[in-house]
Amino acid sequence: MKLFKSLLLFAFLSTASTLWGQAPPPPPGSSNPAPLGGIALLAAAGAAYGAKKVHDRKREDQS
DSSP states (O other): OHHHHHHHHHHHHHHHHHHSOOOOOOOTTOSOSSOOHHHHHHHHHHHHHHHHHHHHHHHHHHO
16 A cells, blocks of 8 residues: 555656646737636536536436
8 A cells, every 4th residue: 555655646746747837828919818728628528517417317307
């Protein structure tokens, strides 16, 4: 168990710098000042998951 915790800590620390790195600034004259690609995908996935849950619950109530 101690080995597993050590390996997990090592994996976290070795990838932390790339995870917390800042994105490069947008090119000059760009109409999109803030790149929201990842956040937009997460929001869309959350909305789709919520819609599926509502659909399943309505379908269950009709049966």
